[in-house]
Amino acid sequence: MSSDVIIKARHLAKAYRLYDSPSDWLKQQVAGSIKTYYRSFWALKDITFQVKRGESLGIIGRNGCGKSTLLQIVCGMTRPTKGEIWVKGRVAPVLALGATFDLEATGRENVLIGGAVLGLKRPEVIEKFDSIADFAGIGDFMEQPIKRYSTGMRARLAFAICAHMNAEILIVDEALSVGDLAFQKKCVDWIDNFRRTGTLLFVSHSTADLSRLCDHAIWIDNGHVREAGDVANVVRGYKKATLVEQDSMSRFSAV
Amino acid sequence: MHYVDGKQVIPGHYNRFQLFIRFLLEPFTGAWHHRDLIVAILRRELRERFSGSVAGWVWAVVAPVISLVTYTLVFGGAAKLPDGKPASSPIDYALFVFGGLIAFNFFTEMAYRAPSLLHEYAHYLKQTMFPAEMLPVISTLRATTYASIGLTLMLLCQLIFSGTLHWTVLLLPLWFIPFLAFLLGITWLLSAMGAFTRDTAYLMMTIAPVLMFATPVFFSHEALSPDVKLLMYGNILTGFIEIIRDIVVFGKLPDGLVVAWTVFLSALTFWTGYWFFRRQQGGITDVI
Numbered sequence: 001m002s003s004d005v006i007i008k009a010r011h012l013a014k015a016y017r018l019y020d021s022p023s024d025w026l027k028q029q030v031a032g033s034i035k036t037y038y039r040s041f042w043a044l045k046d047i048t049f050q051v052k053r054g055e056s057l058g059i060i061g062r063n064g065c066g067k068s069t070l071l072q073i074v075c076g077m078t079r080p081t082k083g084e085i086w087v088k089g090r091v092a093p094v095l096a097l098g099a100t101f102d103l104e105a106t107g108r109e110n111v112l113i114g115g116a117v118l119g120l121k122r123p124e125v126i127e128k129f130d131s132i133a134d135f136a137g138i139g140d141f142m143e144q145p146i147k148r149y150s151t152g153m154r155a156r157l158a159f160a161i162c163a164h165m166n167a168e169i170l171i172v173d174e175a176l177s178v179g180d181l182a183f184q185k186k187c188v189d190w191i192d193n194f195r196r197t198g199t200l201l202f203v204s205h206s207t208a209d210l211s212r213l214c215d216h217a218i219w220i221d222n223g224h225v226r227e228a229g230d231v232a233n234v235v236r237g238y239k240k241a242t243l244v245e246q247d248s249m250s251r252f253s254a255v
Numbered sequence: 256m257h258y259v260d261g262k263q264v265i266p267g268h269y270n271r272f273q274l275f276i277r278f279l280l281e282p283f284t285g286a287w288h289h290r291d292l293i294v295a296i297l298r299r300e301l302r303e304r305f306s307g308s309v310a311g312w313v314w315a316v317v318a319p320v321i322s323l324v325t326y327t328l329v330f331g332g333a334a335k336l337p338d339g340k341p342a343s344s345p346i347d348y349a350l351f352v353f354g355g356l357i358a359f360n361f362f363t364e365m366a367y368r369a370p371s372l373l374h375e376y377a378h379y380l381k382q383t384m385f386p387a388e389m390l391p392v393i394s395t396l397r398a399t400t401y402a403s404i405g406l407t408l409m410l411l412c413q414l415i416f417s418g419t420l421h422w423t424v425l426l427l428p429l430w431f432i433p434f435l436a437f438l439l440g441i442t443w444l445l446s447a448m449g450a451f452t453r454d455t456a457y458l459m460m461t462i463a464p465v466l467m468f469a470t471p472v473f474f475s476h477e478a479l480s481p482d483v484k485l486l487m488y489g490n491i492l493t494g495f496i497e498i499i500r501d502i503v504v505f506g507k508l509p510d511g512l513v514v515a516w517t518v519f520l521s522a523l524t525f526w527t528g529y530w531f532f533r534r535q536q537g538g539i540t541d542v543i
Contacts, residue, residue: 016541017538017541017542022451022452022453022454025451025452026452072381072540075384076256076384077380077381077382077383077384077540078537078540078541079258079261079263079537080258080260080261081260081261082260082261083259083260084257084258084259084260085256085257085258086256086257086258087256087257088256091384093382093383093384100378100379100382100383102299102303104303105299105302109299112295113295113296113299115295116291116292116294116295116296117292117295117379117383117384117385118383118384119292119384120291121291122291122294122295
């Protein structure tokens with residue numbers, strides 16, 4: 001394996017086990033591998049891609065196509081059912097860090113907790129605190145409980161924490177869309193800067209952002225990679241398909 | 256990070272024995288690796304418990320004081336301890352009961368909370384790379400804080416009423432180690448089960464009160480017939496309560512056999528619980 005490959009996914013597939021009732025889960029535990037009491041829902045069916053150090057990979061696809069599941073696998077939050085995933089280096093997911101904020105605690109306290117959740121040592125967080133506060137740009141709100149924050153302010157703080165964890169792989173999932181234009185620009189500039197040294201996985205429905213930030217892209221459709229390669233080509237194919245294909249409910253049928 | 260077909264690939268080659276040792280050490284290396292995270296979440300949990308209340312931490316002290324006073328008033332006059340030994344001070348019986356209660360309440364606090372523990376932290380588990388196996392560690396440490404308040408009170412009381420403490424009190428930290436190991440094992444087990452089915456919570460709410468009567472909290476198992484007494488040791492809490500009474504209330508060294516049996520059961524619970532949790536962990540984020 002060449003040394004500059006940092007993420008490698010080969011024939012990844014992920015099945016969620018759907019139990020019709022909780023008692024089926026219990027039966028399954030007792031039965032072991034003798035009998036199955038669940039239905040499998042394959043969120044990902046066959047995903048193969050690789051990312052080299054310093055590359056930026058965009059991921060597009062319609063709602064429910066498996067993007068989030070894929071990101072969860074890359075982060076190690078959930079395990080693939082089949083196939084191989086290999087990730088080297090520290091991953092920083094800007095998925096929804098804001099969702100883990102403790103509403104009663106102040107921004108400052110949440111920075112300490114958030115930093116710890118992302119794997120930073122306490123002295124490191126304390127050392128970077130001023131820089132984080134500066135990046136978030138929410139002023140005195142840093143000392144206020146998070147419950148008084150607006151959605152945009154939460155996103156600012158969340159992004160600021162992630163931006164300071166010296167990750168080798170940054171995963172950005174629609175996190176930018178809530179901030180105002182000035183903050184979005186700040187984030188995009190920061191990501192541009194990050195790309196010089198780090199690897200980026202970027203998920204967005206905004207094809208403009210995708211073209212701007214990524215070199216390559218994969219288009220996921222129904223758990224498969226439908227198209228992969230240069231970002232311009234993938235985006236073009238995706239846009240064309242959106243014009244033709246209807247937004248039908250049948251896409252969401254489970255099993 | 257490397258997964259192939261749902262199984263983690265550990266770099267390097269290990270034989271079965273090395274893998275086994277690695278597994279035995281895993282809870283400790285994991286906790287050490289995540290120590291900053293554990294402390295950060297623990298701080299938050301401790302602060303959160305009484306946030307929004309005016310008296311705050313006073314509650315954590317008042318509750319055990321009230322119960323200690325109640326036991327003294329109710330049982331204070333008893334001249335004989337339940338095992339037939341004469342009481343040396345009026346508060347002896349109260350301390351006797353209180354010692355048992357601290358251990359039992361510590362256990363029930365964990366047993367009640369464990370089944371919903373992973374649900375409480377669902378947003379962490381689903382959206383960050385949170386080490387789920389450390390949540391039981393955090394919640395056990397949290398409960399330890401409250402148990403320590405009770406224990407301190409108990410020692411204070413003894414010091415005030417009898418004017419002295421037994422030297423065996425120094426063995427208390429050694430009592431804590433297997434007890435925490437046992438509670439951790441139970442919490443791993445119950446929280447993993449609780450992630451999949453809510454019945455675990457109802458089950459614990461049903462059996463914990465019953466368990467209280469199968470545990471020598473208000474009575475002494477010494478007074479029971481030998482057969483029943485032996486049976487009582489099947490309940491691991493019996494051993495722990497006997498040991499804490501021996502070293503705090505009676506000031507004597509606990510029975511070696513009881514200690515060995517209790518330590519064995521705790522170690523078994525600890526690693527069984529951890530093993531079960533790790534086995535289920537792959538499915539946990541998918542169901543909560």
